[in-house]
Amino acid sequence: MFENTYLTVKTDKYKEFSEAMLKHNEKYHTTGPYHANVWMVSTGYHPGSIVWSMGPCSFSHLDSRPTSKDHNEDWTENVMPNVERVIETGYWRRSDKISYMPDDSLFSKLLITVYDLAQWQEYRFKDIMGKVSEVYKANNTPHSFSVYFPAFDMPNGRDVAVVWGFKEYAVFDDDWKFKSQYEEAHGEGSWQKVMDEYRAIVKSSVDEIWEIMPGMMAPMKD
Structure with a gap:
């Protein structure tokens, strides 16, 4: 925490x-x-x-x-x-079961996406994040992927924060091909399915870079 x-x-x-x-x-x-x-x-x-x-x-x-x-x-x-x-x-609090931390986990920059979830949909969001974390692990991604939940209710729909650690802004110029990596891990057609699930439970999100x-x-x- x-x-x-x-x-x-x-x-x-x-x-x-x-x-x-x-x-x-x-x-x-x-x-x-x-x-x-x-x-x-x-x-x-x-x-x-x-x-x-x-x-x-x-x-x-x-x-x-x-x-x-x-x-x-x-x-x-x-x-x-x-x-x-x-x-x-x-x-x-970090949810370790659905987070991914590479061995070299010291990052000077963080991309933090804060989500406002539909009511009572946290369990579905956790399931999605668990599947995303599996993709990171399968590909030995050099960036961290951590999921945090507030210990107490937060204002302005701050229901969950996904924290992505990186060292250089140049990484945003890369084509990650995450869709293909996701389907390699979870099967053909799984990307569209998870996107439909995501749209059903996420009301809005906002990014911060620290x-x-x-x-x-x-x-x-x-």
């Missing part, structure tokens, strides 16, 4: 925010479930916003998260004065 907080930085305080965020993460968020990554959103509803992401962790870990007086004062007195507003905070911001985060320590 990851705790993700979207922040809008004041336009005239970006330098101060970057410095304060780096110092905060270096001091309090370097290890294990409390390590924090920092991303910038480049497309979607909130372009230019910052995502502070802690994890992977569990709810049990949250009971022991950094909450010292020094920690809280550093966040409220040094980081937050440079923030125009907090857009949202959410807790997202890029890692190493200048605002600390390397993870053992």
Whole structure:
């Protein structure tokens, strides 16, 4: 699970925010479930916003998260004065059974598609994602494919997020031939069938691209 907080930085305080965020993460968020990554959103509803992401962790870990007086004062007195507003905070759990992570799973960019599903159709969506994951595994795809569900209800139809990790934008110039790969794995005619299923249960979707911001985060320590 990851705790993700979207922040809008004041336009005239970006330098101060970057410095304060780096110092905060270096001091309090370097290890294990409390390590924090920092991303910038480049497309979607909130372009230019910052995502502070802690994890992977569990709810049990949250009971022991950094909450010292020094920690809280550093966040409220040094980081937050440079923030125009907090857009949202959410807790997202990965469904490992229908996700695919290659051995080299460190990616500097993420394509995140957030879906609004028809009511009570999550089980059908999981079935589709499981079949897609099988295609990734069968072809040893070098990109990650992870499916996350919110631990609590989210606004604006944010029912599920599919996260695709990549390293270079040039990958979008490639012809993946995913349709043929899908039918190799699931049989002739299976692509049209899954597309019909998809259209029946997905109301809408929106893409976001996140890029890692190493200048605002600390390397993870053992």
